Amino acid sequence: MANLVGKTYKSLYFKKLTLVIIPDTTQSVVRFRISHLSAYIAAACFSLLMLISISIYIVHAHTLKQASDLQSKLSGANQKWSATVTSKDAAIEQLQNEVIQLSQQAEQMKSQVEEVKKLESDLKSIAGIDPGPSNTAVASASTGGKTNTDTKELSDDVTDSTASTGVGGSPNPVSQEVILKLGQDTLASFTALTGEVKELQTNLTATKQKVAVQQQQLRITPTLWPTMTKVVTSPFGYRTDPFTKIPSYHSGIDFGAHENDPVFATADGTVVSTGKDIYHGNNIVIEHSKGLRTWYMHLNKILVNKGDSVEKGSTIGLVGSTGRSTGAHLHYEVLKNGESVDPKPYLKSIRKDDN
Ligand SMILES: [Zn+2]
Incomplete structure (x- = not known):
């Protein structure tokens, strides 16, 4: 086997190829003699070189394409990023404006809560319930004078439909830190307002109950004048008796009403007696609450019966001159x-529809 290879090698080495180069007719021909082996090696080297060159070209072309693709992707990503940044900027700006609007709303709400507190206080005053110092203190502590005034002014501007809508001023953009602080303050304001509204709700519920109790109390308290007239012909207390002309005690008030004028129940109650005797004439007794009764005498006519429930202001009889x-x-x-007491402190209103 080794012998065969050696023979082949020798054959390739000793067989020669002649390469002839003919430049032109004036110059001599150049001849090269090379062995077959050298020719094969040269051809192999040339083929290898070509192969390497082609490979390099393919890799280069591939790299160029990848670079182009990457550049294209980068360009697209860049555009997206720019669009995203623009969009985010717009969103941030919108959020900042919303923070400012919320801040203004918080101020308006503060003002409205204060107005409701004032209404509650007024309601208590009207109803004769002690408003108490706590509400006023809470109101002033929770707002702070200037802010409240500013808010009121702002509120007035907003609610005035006839006001001009023109606005202006120099551009003073605020920093993100200021907006952040405003947002935090607004959140704190809303949190405080939530507490205040809850407290207000509790107070209003309590006030409503107190007013209801008081209204009920008012209905059963004889505050109404029993006739349309306010003319008092004889007050409560000591007087000269109109019949005997001797000092005596007058246990009620005489109203100088005309005959058959209506007589009103001075409070809600129940008729506990009706009757007639030589002193009181036709008379009615109404019980309004435990221990409090009213007595109507000398009536021309009695329009209710014992056991009837009567409402404050309802007509129970007609004025007359029966009895003494x-x-x-x-x-x-x-x-x-x-015990008979002076009716005068009870009398608050002359008209039956005016409690
Ligand atoms: Zn009398």
């Missing part, structure tokens, strides 16, 4: 635990 009387009038008494 010198002329048409209403003798009216208020009895507290069975």
